[in-house]
Amino acid sequence: MQLDFSDMPDIAIEFLNYMLTVRNISKKTVSEYYYDLRTFFRYIKVTKYNADENDFRDLTVNDITLDDIKKIDLTDLYSFMAFTSRELNNTAVTRARKVACLRSFYKYLHTKVKLIDYNPAAELDSPKLVKRLPKYLNLDESIKLLQSVNGKKNVARDYAILVLFMNCGLRLSELVGINVNSIRGDTLTVIGKGNKERTVYLNKACQDAIAAYMAERSKLKVIKDPKALFLSERKVRISPKTVQYLVKKYINASGLDPDKYSPHKLRHTAATLMYKHGNVDIRALQSILGHESIATTEIYTHIDNEKLRDAVKSNPLSSISPKTNNKDVSTSS
Structure with a gap:
């Protein structure tokens, strides 16, 4: 920019x-x-x-x-x-x-x-902001969204993008800013709000999805932006607008309302599923999401009531594996 x-x-x-x-x-x-x-x-x-x-x-x-x-x-x-x-x-x-x-x-x-x-x-006083409960996909809707990823082009890339959003709770700017060298084993380094760097831990679903995408990415003959993890059709770093478009495309393909869900709603989905299903401590969730204030994270406590790596592994989508073809998303038992 x-x-x-x-x-x-x-x-x-x-x-x-x-x-x-x-x-x-x-x-x-x-x-x-x-x-x-x-x-x-x-x-x-x-x-x-x-x-x-x-x-x-x-x-x-x-x-x-x-x-x-x-x-x-x-x-x-x-x-x-x-x-x-x-x-x-x-x-x-x-x-x-x-x-x-x-x-x-x-x-x-x-x-x-x-x-x-x-x-x-x-x-100067600031307007009082009404805290609204975040919109998010439930577990069945989340799996359906992942199963909707198909087509002839960019399947591995698009699937990996959705998996990272829904397992790690990344912001849109964080996802498009990922570099290839940002990933080391099961850790991902992202630059969040205020240019603050934080470590995100990758569960098996994320690692498998990234590996599948990298296998496809390695086949590209010309890459104009080799540092960028996710590439556009022009082989440069994918833009936020393109990611927003593909999220809406798959939301629509899964039978959900594309006007209600966005990349940020997928971030809400990750946070909600981890908190609801993973017995995640609110402080751990704060660190995962990169919230400066615990008050921002507390909005997720409306759902139910350790560490960072364990918290991410507890996400129920962790067991969802990349597609082996364009028809099915397999689930490991």
Whole structure:
């Protein structure tokens, strides 16, 4: 992902680069902060300089100055949040991210580079988020999904992708970022949120699926991105969009609603099955999923109520083996 902040004021560029290089925040999050700040600066232009709101999405912001930013108070920030809800139809989750962005931005200006004497965002409250129970596939639906993988092309690859999602609970970004050398025996190293590295343990189903895929991958004559584990038709690293497409394709083929399930729902499925069937400690599950806060993991305790390798091995899908042909998925006894 290439990031371009050239249309932003210098102070914002410096902040975004600080988040990227010093704080080591992921490119995805920094990209979202870029859009959030750009929206905020456009709001300043509309409310403070009478720019035409009808041109909101086309307003340039690189002429916003530090003095403009200094004039913003807490009331302005709350007005901005109301604007994002009322005029931009931002969800509570999106507004909460904007609050996090503004807090980080003003904290940087106040405590890091000391360019402002007052931090109006310090008291800015975030929208209350309603915790919804995660959607997930039950065991029968999960097996049916794996059995739906067939066709003439990319069967081993697609099967391995689904197996890793549903056994290891990987995020989409983590899966597409896997390199061949990320795998060592029964361990997989992934880069999670905030560029944090963690070890994921591979059960037999994962190891078998990866081995079957690697056997097919080794037959490719030209690989443009040899480091990448999962390759696209063009023999480069598979994109998140392609993975989303293939997940929906097999969800649909298995008779489930493709609008209800996504790669992230397969992550929920892995967590739910491990917790429900594997007698997994919540702290172990937190480590497996790479959650920074235990509160995020606790959402899975609605289902039922050791270590990381044992927890992953306990996943009931661990016994599902790769296909030997395009008709059946065999199950070891």
